[in-house]
């Protein structure tokens with residue numbers, strides 16, 4: 197069964213005071229995320245990631261289309277017992293301490309007071325909030341609030357969690373810790389749906405990604421599928437290459453780019469049209485020695501840029517006025 | 518129900534930490550100070566002044582608390598987006614609204630209870646400051662429990678004001694909500710005049726309009742029996758019951774309205 201399903205999910209806002217015009221925040225998003233998947237929702241600013249998550253949490257209502265979580269329509273309270281959500285730039289009651297906030301949320305799930313305390317303490321340990329947990333949240337820094345936000349999303353051992361930019365505002369150590377948290381969730385069989393524009397996070401964590409641009413789905417699939425077929429050539433690192441040999445290789449289009457690494461070592465880019473065996477044979481035949489060879493793949497970054505460039509930027513609906 | 522109670526307790530906690538309850542200390546200090554002064558200055562029957570002053574102060578402090586907490590209650594959560602994580606928990610939107618309302622009502626009731634205690638304590642002290650002879654000319658004893666009827670209706674009135682403030686705060690900014698709530702409160706005190714409007718105008722339409730407004734706008738003047746209790750005039754129990762019922766019905770309509778509006782809206 198799909199953990200999350202959206203069907204032509206669409207959200208239009210009306211913008212402009214005097215002559216409101218529809219503005220496409222999300223258009224016809226159809227997605228399905230299986231149970232146990234770590235799914236990344238990627239896209240540049242304003243792509244519609246937060247809009248998607250808010251629709252799934254029923255913080256906003258769709259203009260058309262529908263969405264289900266764990267087979268239930270969004271908004272169902274019994275379903276909500278089984279999910280967790282970290283909002284973008286989370287903000288909580290600033291008069292509560294971190295501990296009290298988590299206990300308050302735990303209370304909404306009906307846990308007994310002792311159980312509330314146990315869960316709050318364990319999660320605050322997990323996200324690295326120490327003695328500060330007894331301080332009011334008004335004194336918390338952005339990164340600390342983000343950590344509290346992650347902890348509150350996990351208060352009920354959810355089966356599906358939604359993170360809106362979980363890494364935002366965190367220092368490098370914090371990012372690593374949160375990656376650990378997500379990996380642990382995956383091991384437990386929890387479905388994770390998160391949004392990000394940090395591609396390395398997606399590369400490190402996701403089984404599949406969706407790429408949104410200007411409110412529309414620009415691509416969805418396994419990361420390796422989205423990226424692998426885009427192999428662009430090979431990168432050879434060679435030593436002992438002299439200038440004449442390099443010049444010859446460039447002239448014969450064997451090598452399209454070279455980066456000197458010093459001491460006659462070079463990183464060379466060999467195009468797809470040349471077989472790597474021939475390139476190695478020719479270069480070693482001229483006295484060079486092979487240090488390493490790697491396929492040159494398009495990175496997610498490149499893919500991202502290309503998809504975004506290709507996507508339509510017009511976000512009005514063409515009302516014909 | 519459990520969820521509503523849980524939210525309500527949190528609202529109460531917030532108001533305590535927001536130092537709202539400290540306004541009570543100010544109230545008590547004011548009252549005691551004034552009582553002491555009056556005790557020094559006057560020779561006799563002026564325990565009535567304390568009663569007038571005390572009841573008016575309870576109503577006014579309560580009104581300020583009801584409006585200023587009420588207008589921010591829902592709006593603040595939406596504006597600061599603390600509602601995002603809350604509504605992803607197993608709570609329905611109407612439970613959120615009712616929990617907020619119950620929490621503020623609890624805060625108000627606790628506030629009024631403490632103020633009432635302080636009020637009676639001052640009156641008991643005043644009682645010891647006067648001779649038997651001067652006490653005998655008072656219309657009612659200093660610590661007349663009959664005044665609790667007026668305080669009871671003040672509580673109902675405050676619960677109504679809270680519901681109005683909460684209703685507005687589900688869709689408008691605090692400033693606008695405060696304006697609208699105070700506006701209704703003022704109009705609501707002159708409401709009775711609308712009823713007699715037809716006697717002064719010629720136009721039938723204007724008279725019907727005034728009639729309609731009379732029924733739609735809250736009639737706050739009905740809750741004010743301070744003068745009667747201070748002067749020990751009779752107040753029929755049926756009047757108390759009817760006025761309370763009127764308040765509760767009005768509150769129910771407002772809460773239903775607040776829930777309907779709040780359940781449909783998008784959080785930006």
Ligand SMILES: Nc1ncnc2c1ncn2[C@@H]1O[C@H](COP(=O)(O)OP(=O)(O)OP(=O)(O)O)[C@@H](O)[C@H]1O
Pocket residue numbers: 209210211219220221222239240241242243244245246247248284393785
């Ligand atoms: N309340 C609103 N009224 C009008 N337009 C809105 C509203 N909320 C969002 N939008 C628009 O919808 C689009 C999508 O916004 P969304 O917040 O989903 O982007 P995002 O992908 O989360 O971006 P970011 O990476 O910056 O967080 C944006 O262009 C935004 O301007």
Ligand SMILES: [Mg+2]
Pocket residue numbers: 245246247284360
């Ligand atoms: Mg966003």
